[in-house]
Amino acid sequence: MGGQDAGPVPQAGHDFALWEKRVDALMILGSQAGHFTVDGLRRALEDMGEDAFETMTYYERWIAAINQNLIEAGVYSIEELGRKMEEVQARATTYGEAAGG
Template sequence: MGGLAGGEVNRDEHDYALWEKRVDAMMMLLTNKLQIMTVDQLRKGIEALPPDAYENMTYYERWIASVTNTLLDEGVITADELASKMAAIEAQAQAHAPEAG
């Protein structure tokens, strides 16, 4: 990416959301504490996303996609576990949606 053309630097900033901080925290725990994965694997996983990931995904969306892929590749979690857990969380979120307004 270095040296490519690009537009003016957008200096807008946002405060990191809790879920983004959690992705960051998980990555730190997985690399520094558990040593289950490395920063290089995070990088490799991001590079392996489709080219439009840079346009369509935010920074920490790319991180969690890469972390998840790495954990699947390493056999730390399985695709079935992930699918049923995500379905359960989505169902719960929908059940609570009217209250959350």
């Protein structure tokens, strides 16, 4: 990305939502536990392709990269993830309720 053309630097900012802070925390905890390195996350991010940088937000890309690395490390299986996500999505329609607060 470095050196490419791009538009003006967007100056607007936002306060991080709880789910984004949790993604950040999971990145640090998973890294400290030795399940992945920053390079492993980086590789997963690069594998998503350029499209992901246009269509996904920053922490959306990160949770995808963390998940990819945890499955590769054998911490849980893709089937376990699928079942858990279905369970979470069946709980409620908002993040706050589905996360249990």
